[in-house]
Amino acid sequence: MILTRDIEKCFNDSKQTCSTFINDTNRVEYYYYTVPFIRQGQVKGAIVYHGTYQGYAPAANMIIVLIWATAFLFCGALSLLYIVLSKKIVNPLLDMNKTTRQIAAGDFSVRVPANSTxxxxxxxxxxxxxxxxxxxxxxxxxxxxxxxxxxxxxxxxxxxxxxxxxxxxxxxxxxxxxxxxxxxxxxxxxxxxxxxxxxxxxxxSSDFKLEYERVDIAELLRRSIAKFESIFTEKKIVMRITFDEYFAAYIRGDELRLVQIFDNLIKNAASYTPETGDILVESSEDGKWVSVTISNSGEGISPEDLPYIFERFYKANKARNSEGVGLGLAITKQLIILHGGTIEVESTNGVSCFKVAFPAEI
Ligand SMILES: Nc1ncnc2c1ncn2[C@@H]1O[C@H](COP(=O)(O)OP(=O)(O)OP(=O)(O)O)[C@@H](O)[C@H]1O
Ligand SMILES: [Mg+2]
Structure with a gap:
């Protein structure tokens, strides 16, 4: 009998044994499993187990099914993840890559489609x-x-x-x-x-620097007005100045560039005021700001032209103004900004009014 033989072997060799046996009557395969129980180097007993594989077949099948189901679910989840990632991340990234390449090639009209997460x-x-x-x-x-x-x-x-x-x-x-x-x-x-x-x-340019010094704006205005005196006389323009010869308003600025600013503004007033028209030059100082306002009569500047008046080459009423090139106000504005100042323009009822302000120097 296998069982007896296995137990003997287990006692003699102090080792586990395992053997199988097919019953001729029912054709069922049995297995025997013996494990020695050793104490102080001697086999004191043995644990014997015997049974059939039949009970395990469905379980084994079940395990196989489970493994396949898990694998299937895993693949399914992976595919789902891939689809979601493609839709949410990969596709938008591919779109962006394509768009940036087109931009790099000089096509600035392209945009990344609005499908990003x-x-x-x-x-x-x-x-x-x-x-x-x-x-x-x-x-x-x-x-x-x-x-x-x-x-x-x-x-x-x-x-x-x-x-x-x-x-x-x-x-x-x-x-x-x-x-x-x-x-x-x-x-x-x-x-x-x-x-x-x-x-x-x-x-x-970034390396452009102003040569700062203390400058009297009122004095610069008087000098600029004097430069265009001949045009005022020729066109019979009435020039009015609201401040007297003793008024002074100091700022920190580059004198040559400030002269350029006021020359441009007064020259424009002289050029765009029609014959017998009038020009008004005002200046004030409130401790914080030095303000200058130059207004002139004429046709005024249309509301459509006003927003663009400081752009390079912009000429309002193009047909009538063929003399200038349209750079004067662009240069003027840039210089005023560099001085920390502001310039605004208004035009109502044919009167064009340029308002300039610089931080005052006390
Ligand atoms: N005082 C003003 N009154 C009416 N229109 C003006 C006045 N100043 C400027 N403009 C309008 O704004 C436009 C732009 O002025 P800007 O000084 O930049 O150029 P420009 O005088 O045409 O040429 P330039 O470069 O020789 O100065 C002018 O063409 C004119 O139509
Ligand atoms: Mg001009």
């Missing part, structure tokens, strides 16, 4: 903001080049045709002098444009 929304908003800023810069650059080309093309066309006439001797010597003067005017206009452009670029 909360986590990625901030990033996609930043990319879209960057694209819109680049688009604005590109538009400004294109407009700037168009304006420069336009402002240079017209004088060059005039100069070319005048020179042609002079060279072909088609006009009397009197007219030749007249044409030569016109050519000189156009050349001066072009050089003024180039100087203004270079000046604007210079004052907008």
């Amino acid at each position: 909360d986590e990625l929304k901030e990033l996609s908003d930043s990319i879209n903001y960057m694209a819109s800023q680049l688009e604005d810069t590109e538009d400004a650059r294109r407009r700037f080049l168009e304006n420069v080309s336009h402002e240079l093309r017209s004088p060059i066309t005039v100069i070319r045709s005048m020179l042609q006439v002079i060279i072909e001797k088609k006009v009397s010597s009197d007219k030749q002098v007249y044409y030569t003067e016109m050519i000189l005017n156009e050349v001066l206009r072009m050089s003024q444009l180039i100087n203004d452009l270079m000046d604007l670029t210079h004052i907008q």
Whole structure:
């Protein structure tokens, strides 16, 4: 009998035994399992277990089913996770990657589609903001080049045709002098444009520095007004100043640049005031700010033009103003800002009014 043999073996060898036996009658396979119980090196007894595998078959099958079900569920969960991650993270990231590549290639009109999740929304908003800023810069650059080309093309066309006439001797010597003067005017206009452009670029650069000193704004205004006296007389413009010769209003600023600011504003007033019109120059000081207001009569500036009046090359009522190039106010505003000041414009009932303020120096 196997059981007896196994127990003997277990006692003799002090080792576990395991054996199987198939019953001829019922064809069931039995197993025997003996474990020695050893104390002080001697086998004192043995634990014997015997049974059939049959009871375990369903359990084994169950375990296999469970393993497959778990594997299946795991794969399902993994696929679900992949789908969710793709939808929430991977796809938006791919969109962003595609958009940034298009932006890098120069197409600033593209935007990241609005399908990002909360986590990625901030990033996609930043990319879209960057694209819109680049688009604005590109538009400004294109407009700037168009304006420069336009402002240079017209004088060059005039100069070319005048020179042609002079060279072909088609006009009397009197007219030749007249044409030569016109050519000189156009050349001066072009050089003024180039100087203004270079000046604007210079004052907008990061290394531009103002030479600060204590400056009397009232005195600068008096000097600027005096410079354009001949135009006021010629156009019979009535010029009124609200402060007397003893008034002084001090700020800390760059005198040469402050002269440039007031020359531009007074020159504009002189240019855009019609004959027999009037100009009013006011100045005051309240301990904190020095204010200057220059108002002039005329056609005024339309509400559509007002928001753009300080932009480069912007000319209100374009058809009538062919003289200037539209850089004066852009330079003026930039210089005022660099001095820590402000400039505002109003236009009502044909009166244009430029209000400037600088921090006062006591
Ligand atoms: N005092 C003013 N009264 C009415 N319109 C004005 C006045 N100042 C400026 N403008 C309008 O604003 C526009 C822009 O002025 P800005 O001084 O920048 O350029 P500009 O005078 O045309 O040329 P420039 O570069 O030679 O000064 C002018 O073309 C004019 O239409
Ligand atoms: Mg001007």
